[in-house]
Amino acid sequence: MSTDVDLLIVGAGPAGMAAAVTARSRGLTVLLLDENAGPGGQVHRGIEHRAAKDEQDADGAKLAAALRSSAVETRFRATLWAVEPGGKVFWSEEGAARSAVAGRILLCTGATERPLPIPGWTLPGVMTVGAAQIALKTAGLKPQGDVWIAGQGPLLWLYAKQAVEAGGRLAGIVDLSHGIPPAALRHLPRALMAPGYLLKGLAWQRRVKRAGVRVIHAEEIRAEGEGRLARIVVDGTEHAADLLLLHDGVVPNTQITRAIPGCAHDWDAVQACWKPRLDAWGNTTAEGVMVAGDGGGIGGARAAAHAGRLAALEAARALGRMTEDQRNAEAGTERLALNRQLAARPFLDALFPPRPVTAIPDETIICRCEEVTAGKVREAVTLGCLGSNQTKAFTRTGMGPCQGRVCGPVVHAVIAAARGVDPAQVDPFRTRFPTKPLTLGELAALAE
Amino acid sequence: MERYDVAVIGGGMVGTAIGYGCAERGARVIVLDEGDVALRAARGNFGLVWGQSKGDGMPAYGAWTRLSITLWPSLAERVSGFAGRDVCYSPVGGLTFCLSEQELAERRDFVHRRHNQGHGTVRIVDRRELLEMMPGCRLGPEVVGASYDPTDGHVDPLTLLRGLHAGLRAAGGVHLPGAPVVAIEPVGGEYRIARADGAAVMARRIVVAAGVATTRIAAMVGLDVPVRPVRGQNIVTERLAPILPKPASAIRQTGDGTIQIGVTSEDDGILETPTTTAALAKMAARAIRVLPPLASARMVRGWAALRPMTPDGFPAYAESATHPGCFVAVCHSGVTLAAVHAGPMAEAVMGGGMHALAAELHPDRFARMPIQHVPAI
Amino acid sequence: MFQRSDPPDITITWDGRELPARSGESLATALLAAGVLSFRETPVSGAARGPLCLMGACFDCLVEVEGQQNVQACMTPVHPGLRAAPQHGVRDLPEVEAA
Ligand SMILES: Cc1cc2nc3c(=O)[nH]c(=O)nc-3n(C[C@H](O)[C@H](O)[C@H](O)COP(=O)(O)OP(=O)(O)OC[C@H]3O[C@@H](n4cnc5c(N)ncnc54)[C@H](O)[C@@H]3O)c2cc1C
Ligand SMILES: Cc1cc2nc3c(=O)[nH]c(=O)nc-3n(C[C@H](O)[C@H](O)[C@H](O)COP(=O)(O)OP(=O)(O)OC[C@H]3O[C@@H](n4cnc5c(N)ncnc54)[C@H](O)[C@@H]3O)c2cc1C
Numbered sequence: 027m028s029t030d031v032d033l034l035i036v037g038a039g040p041a042g043m044a045a046a047v048t049a050r051s052r053g054l055t056v057l058l059l060d061e062n063a064g065p066g067g068q069v070h071r072g073i074e075h076r077a078a079k080d081e082q083d084a085d086g087a088k089l090a091a092a093l094r095s096s097a098v099e100t101r102f103r104a105t106l107w108a109v110e111p112g113g114k115v116f117w118s119e120e121g122a123a124r125s126a127v128a129g130r131i132l133l134c135t136g137a138t139e140r141p142l143p144i145p146g147w148t149l150p151g152v153m154t155v156g157a158a159q160i161a162l163k164t165a166g167l168k169p170q171g172d173v174w175i176a177g178q179g180p181l182l183w184l185y186a187k188q189a190v191e192a193g194g195r196l197a198g199i200v201d202l203s204h205g206i207p208p209a210a211l212r213h214l215p216r217a218l219m220a221p222g223y224l225l226k227g228l229a230w231q232r233r234v235k236r237a238g239v240r241v242i243h244a245e246e247i248r249a250e251g252e253g254r255l256a257r258i259v260v261d262g263t264e265h266a267a268d269l270l271l272l273h274d275g276v277v278p279n280t281q282i283t284r285a286i287p288g289c290a291h292d293w294d295a296v297q298a299c300w301k302p303r304l305d306a307w308g309n310t311t312a313e314g315v316m317v318a319g320d321g322g323g324i325g326g327a328r329a330a331a332h333a334g335r336l337a338a339l340e341a342a343r344a345l346g347r348m349t350e351d352q353r354n355a356e357a358g359t360e361r362l363a364l365n366r367q368l369a370a371r372p373f374l375d376a377l378f379p380p381r382p383v384t385a386i387p388d389e390t391i392i393c394r395c396e397e398v399t400a401g402k403v404r405e406a407v408t409l410g411c412l413g414s415n416q417t418k419a420f421t422r423t424g425m426g427p428c429q430g431r432v433c434g435p436v437v438h439a440v441i442a443a444a445r446g447v448d449p450a451q452v453d454p455f456r457t458r459f460p461t462k463p464l465t466l467g468e469l470a471a472l473a474e
Numbered sequence: 475m476e477r478y479d480v481a482v483i484g485g486g487m488v489g490t491a492i493g494y495g496c497a498e499r500g501a502r503v504i505v506l507d508e509g510d511v512a513l514r515a516a517r518g519n520f521g522l523v524w525g526q527s528k529g530d531g532m533p534a535y536g537a538w539t540r541l542s543i544t545l546w547p548s549l550a551e552r553v554s555g556f557a558g559r560d561v562c563y564s565p566v567g568g569l570t571f572c573l574s575e576q577e578l579a580e581r582r583d584f585v586h587r588r589h590n591q592g593h594g595t596v597r598i599v600d601r602r603e604l605l606e607m608m609p610g611c612r613l614g615p616e617v618v619g620a621s622y623d624p625t626d627g628h629v630d631p632l633t634l635l636r637g638l639h640a641g642l643r644a645a646g647g648v649h650l651p652g653a654p655v656v657a658i659e660p661v662g663g664e665y666r667i668a669r670a671d672g673a674a675v676m677a678r679r680i681v682v683a684a685g686v687a688t689t690r691i692a693a694m695v696g697l698d699v700p701v702r703p704v705r706g707q708n709i710v711t712e713r714l715a716p717i718l719p720k721p722a723s724a725i726r727q728t729g730d731g732t733i734q735i736g737v738t739s740e741d742d743g744i745l746e747t748p749t750t751t752a753a754l755a756k757m758a759a760r761a762i763r764v765l766p767p768l769a770s771a772r773m774v775r776g777w778a779a780l781r782p783m784t785p786d787g788f789p790a791y792a793e794s795a796t797h798p799g800c801f802v803a804v805c806h807s808g809v810t811l812a813a814v815h816a817g818p819m820a821e822a823v824m825g826g827g828m829h830a831l832a833a834e835l836h837p838d839r840f841a842r843m844p845i846q847h848v849p850a851i
Numbered sequence: 852m853f854q855r856s857d858p859p860d861i862t863i864t865w866d867g868r869e870l871p872a873r874s875g876e877s878l879a880t881a882l883l884a885a886g887v888l889s890f891r892e893t894p895v896s897g898a899a900r901g902p903l904c905l906m907g908a909c910f911d912c913l914v915e916v917e918g919q920q921n922v923q924a925c926m927t928p929v930h931p932g933l934r935a936a937p938q939h940g941v942r943d944l945p946e947v948e949a950a
Contacts, residue, residue: 061907063875063928068906075875108751116751125751138908150889150901157905160925165873165880166856173852192856253899254888268852269888287748394903394911397895409639410485410649413510419517420636422730427712427774427910427921432903453510458749458777462907463712466735467769470759472751612946712921713894715943731894731941767944772921 031057031099033341034115034128036106036282039067040327041319042134043089045334045341046098052342056098057126059117061105061462065090067319068136068156069327072164079191082327089331107460109286113314116460116472123468130314130341133283134334137276137320140299140380141432142177142202143392143400145248147272151255155273159185168194172266174258176247177273178203179378183230185271190237197267198240200247200260202274202381210376217373227374246385274380277435278302278321285457288312293450296375297324299435300454306361307340308333316341324375325368332364383439392440393433395426400440407444413453414438427463430455478504478648480823481667481677483655483691487516487631487808488815489683490638490649495820497647504675505642506667507651513686513703513745516808518779520708520736521631521728522721523810524568526588526596526623533591534834535788538814540593541831543625545813550629553637556644561633562729568626569604569722571764573616581621596623608719614766620722628721630729631809638812650675654687658694660797665695679799681823685782686745688804696796699837701804703745703780706737707753709761711771718765725761733771735761738778747778781806785844790837791819793828802837853883863933872929879905879912879924882935890914890924891938913938918945 033049035042038060046058066073070086078084093100101119108116113128139156146152155175161167162185169189174197175182186199235241248259249270258267277299283289289312290303301323308316318337319330336357343353386392388401402421411417414424414437423437424430430437434455442449460469478501482493485507497503508514525543529536543565550563572578582598589596600619605611607622639649653671658680660666668674682691686703713731721727724736738753754776762769782804784790789805801823805811818829859871863881872881879902882890889899890912902912905925912924916935920942924935 061926110751138906139904148898148900150899153902154904157902160905161853161880161883165876165884167853167880167884168856169852170854171852194854254901287746394900394909395895397893397898406636409636409643410507410651411510412651415510416517416651417510419632420639422632425775427772427913428908429775431908456511458775459751460754460773460776463772463774463910465769466709466711466758466762466771466773469751469755469773470762470769471755473755473759713941715941717944766947769947770919770944771942 028127029113029129030126031055032129032345033132033338034126034130035059035132035134037067037134037136037319037321038062038065038093038100038102039134039136039319039330040069040086040089041136041330041334042067042132043093043334044331045132045134045318045338047092047096048335048338049341050096050098052338053347054342054345057128058098058100059104059106060102063102065093065100071160076163085327105462106282107462107464109282109315109459118462118464118468121468123464123472125472129345130316132308132316132318132337132341133321134317134319134330135279135282135321137324138279138431140274140277140435142272142274142381143386143390143436144272145387145390146250146255148391148394149249149251149255150253151251151268152249152270152272155182155185155271158271159188162188162192168192169269170195171268172197173269173271174198174200174265174267175271175273176200176202176258178381179273179275180227180374181276182273183227183234186234186239187230190234190239196239197265198242199234200258201241201243202245202247203378207376207379210373213372213376217370275378276320276324278323280321281429281431281457281461283310283317283321284454285459285461286310286312286315289315294323295450296372298380298449308337309340325371329364329367332360332367335360336364380439383436383443386436386440392436393423393426395428396422398423403437403440404444407441411441412445414441414455415453417441418455424455429457429461476504476675477664478502478675478677480679480681481506481665481675482681482683483667484682484684485639485649485651486514486683486685487519487635487812488685488803488805489681490516490635490642491808491812491815492681492683492803492820492823493647494638494642494645495816496823497642497645499820499824501824503642503647504677505647505649506655506669506675507649508654509652513747513780515685515779515781516635517632518708518747518777519631519809520706520734521628521726521809522568522723523563523565523627523629524807525593525810526568526570526621526626527723528807528810529591529593529788530584530587532786532788534831536591536593538789538831538835539807539810540625541818542811542814545817549813549816553634553641556640557633557637558640559633560729561637562630563627565625565627566720567622567624568628569620569622569720571617571620571722573618573760573763575618578619585621595625596621598622611719612717612765612767614763616763626721628726629809634809634812638816655691665797665800679823680801682800682802683804685804686780688782688802692802695800696794697792697800697802697837698841699790699802699804700785700840701782702741702743704783704806705740705742705744705747705778705780707749707757707776707778708737709735709754709757709773709776711768712774714771717767722764724757725764732774733761733768741783745780747780749776749778784837785840789835791828791832792836792838852886855884861929861931863929863931863935866936874929876929877905877925878914878916878927878929878933878935881929882924889937892940894941897940
């Protein structure tokens with residue numbers, strides 16, 4: 027089959043930007059799609075429109091500038107929704123479906139936040155920490171008033187620090203983590219190879235506390251209000267609240283990879299998530315499809331950029347633009363840097379295990395689209411459902427417009443806990459193309 | 475080892491209906507099933523309870539279908555109770571839209587044939603009558619008419635499956651999912667049924683209802699039932715305000731408000747269920763010709779599932795001559811036929827004798843027959 | 852709630868009333884900045900809902916934009932005069948314009 031482009035990259039976060047520039051510099055034609063308005067991805071969102079405030083912003087600005095000055099073809103507000111055998115891809119742009127055939131496909135679709143379902147989390151006024159961070163980075167919205175943060179994980183502290191530094195005010199942080207679990211300690215020596223990471227995390231916490239933000243360590247939290255959030259109840263104590271920001275870590279966005287026939291995924295017991303099975307270069311088990319960045323396992327922004335460059339070199343090799351030896355030679359420093367970035371991961375992952383789903387009361391909605399409660403999912407298990415797919419058929423969980431993006435990890439964990447088995451034995455939702463809703467009119471226009 | 479009166483192999487639409495029916499009649503029933511990821515048309519079908527197109531060339535199948543439709547209201551009520559929510563059975567009449575004079579002429583011939591074979595309820599309606607029947611329906615200008623059968627209707631097939639499983643349990647039946655059955659052997663007037671995971675049960679009677687996997691399992695009990703997979707792709711949209719009051723053969727509005735659009739008939743023998751953008755695009759294009767406002771409706775999901783198809787497309791039911799007490803049941807309209815499966819078929823399995831109409835659908839007929847490629851709806 | 856760091860520079864219409872917004876931002880952040888937390892009522896139970904993720908994943912921020920219903924506010928850039936409204940339950944499809 028003749029191709030329209032050598033390498034198609036989805037996602038213009040650090041992984042996608044770095045990969046695109048590297049691939050182009052090795053002579054590949056590159057088409058980069060992202061559904062956002064510009065480059066940056068999650069961590070560097072809106073980077074071209076705000077002043078760089080820290081090291082991370084500087085990284086992002088550099089990547090975006092390199093991308094803009096390269097001959098990579100970029101298309102923003104372009105949402106990829108199908109990958110078919112033979113390198114055929116489909117996306118939507120300005121209300122029209124488009125397609126192209128690529129020599130190789132590199133998915134750099136990043137991470138999504140692991141949902142933290144608590145009673146009342148469907149009330150207007152309850153959002154994720156990631157959402158508030160996006161509001162801060164893209165629109166300069168800072169928290170003000172009775173704004174609470176609840177949950178755990180490094181990103182929670184990072185946002186709190188960013189919010190405070192931007193002049194925002196937080197009523198308090200409800201820390202649902204459990205201190206340092208013994209399992210984490212055995213990863214500490216390796217983590218110390220990347221001390222910057224750990225010190226940064228501690229510094230964020232100090233910065234937030236210094237700003238006078240109150241931190242409550244708690245087991246239980248509930249959101250309440252009539253038609254919108256009015257208060258939170260933390261271990262039985264009420265606090266006025268007009269905004270509650272939840273966070274329980276991030277998980278790879280595997281919506282696309284899981285829809286690709288033959289693309290194997292494995293359960294990562296430490297990060298408590300599914301991730302595509304990748305070789306050292308980012309090749310999946312599906313011919314011609316690669317993954318780099320957080321979409322292949324959470325590693326952070328810098329790791330994502332290194333993984334992106336490695337994947338680009340491998341793409342160049344696979345397309346015959348360099349030999350294996352050349353690829354290996356050029357990859358050396360990237361790989362060293364990647365390993366250094368990943369050194370602290372096992373410690374961080376063990377430090378912030380997801381909140382146990384046994385803490386979710388039966389009446390709590392876990393599928394927000396179809397309004398299915400944890401109790402309904404548990405009931406489906408008693409009716410013989412072993413995994414997410416039969417449960418979906420029995421309860422409609424995961425059938426709404428988000429297609430299980432939000433509820434997927436929780437439904438999976440609730441089923442595993444209800445069955446009392448290792449989550450690795452519980453099948454996740456099968457995703458399907460189109461992975462994002464598109465109009466029937468757009469789709470029909472593709473019919474010959 | 476656990477002993478049962480009836481072991482059903484396959485927890486899809488056919489096996490669960492028969493298992494539920496047997497349990498309700500007092501039998502000790504186990505339904506042996508595969509796990510979460512399986513070829514299970516019961517989870518991927520279109521949800522029509524449909525007679526207008528069934529039995530062209532096999533009047534017994536037409537009559538069997540009509541019998542099921544008469545039994546459906548009672549099944550719907552029981553199943554809704556077990557499922558804990560409405561199965562949304564709505565026998566409001568069903569349509570097959572025609573988008574050109576030629577399609578209408580062909581449909582007219584078809585309806586004529588159906589009448590000659592004893593199916594009198596289906597008739598042709600023209601555009602004017604369609605609009606009278608569905609006031610305000612925004613039908614596209616190309617819709618010239620339809621075939622219409624007032625006895626047809628639709629249901630939420632997922633609630634149906636759930637309700638049949640819940641009913642099975644409520645009647646004391648057991649559902650054992652997780653691994654395929656790999657061997658069946660007669661042991662002293664009973665049968666030992668072994669699974670891939672090492673589990674085994676004993677049963678006096680067996681029902682093979684393994685969908686597209688039926689051929690291999692049926693052979694273990696001396697039954698020759700050729701079944702091949704015929705893939706169907708589906709589209710479902712976001713929830714919409716009421717826009718289509720009656721279900722049609724490839725487009726219906728579900729009780730939840732979503733529009734379901736079907737379905738391909740891909741007869742390539744491949745036991746996989748990918749969707750293809752090309753097929754989905756064609757389906758969407760035809761749906762828009764029927765109801766132009768759908769052009770701006772958003773598709774939320776597409777999927778594919780495999781219909782179990784016999785050489786002539788009609789169901790197959792039999793008790794084994796070599797393995798007494800062992801039955802097979804396979805069909806491509808397991809939703810429509812759920813009521814006869816939970817009723818007369820369950821009685822047959824429990825020793826009450828095969829219903830006269832089902833007896834005419836014996837798989838022996840396939841020995842004399844080439845494969846036909848029949849449309850599934 | 853939220854406070855802006857930079858002043859708004861355009862005006863949009865929400866449910867018939869004028870709201871300030873800042874060019875370049877999404878409709879969702881414009882509404883949040885104006886103190887609008889509830890964007891719609893769900894088609895399932897009719898409960899009030901606002902945005903959860905702001906990154907296009909959750910489909911909780913559905914609103915009506917220029918007559919088109921069920922549009923993700925977080926993926927919709929604002930422009931001067933943009934008209935938007937809450938999404939009330941299931942979507943109503945617009946009439947097809949004659950070709
Ligand atoms: C909400 C959120 C906030 C985060 N904030 C931070 C932070 O402040 N600091 C930090 O270190 N880490 C943060 N992380 C973690 C962060 O995701 C990674 O460290 C880093 O961004 C990973 O880079 P990436 O290139 O793998 O993916 P991302 O940066 O996530 O980029 C993925 C890109 O793919 C695009 N995309 C996805 N699917 C499609 C599709 N179908 N079609 C077109 N485009 C698509 C997205 O629009 C996005 O731009 C955050 C994660 C989340 C989920
Ligand atoms: C796209 C599509 C649209 C359809 N539309 C309609 C419609 O509108 N109306 C209608 O009436 N019908 C419709 N059907 C047909 C209907 O879904 C099937 O007739 C029905 O599901 C068949 O039931 P079954 O139990 O034979 O097979 P399935 O429902 O496929 O179930 C087979 C079961 O057997 C199990 N199994 C397989 N091998 C083994 C083994 N070795 N051991 C244990 N268990 C095993 C499987 O795991 C599965 O649970 C449609 C089908 C498709 C694909």
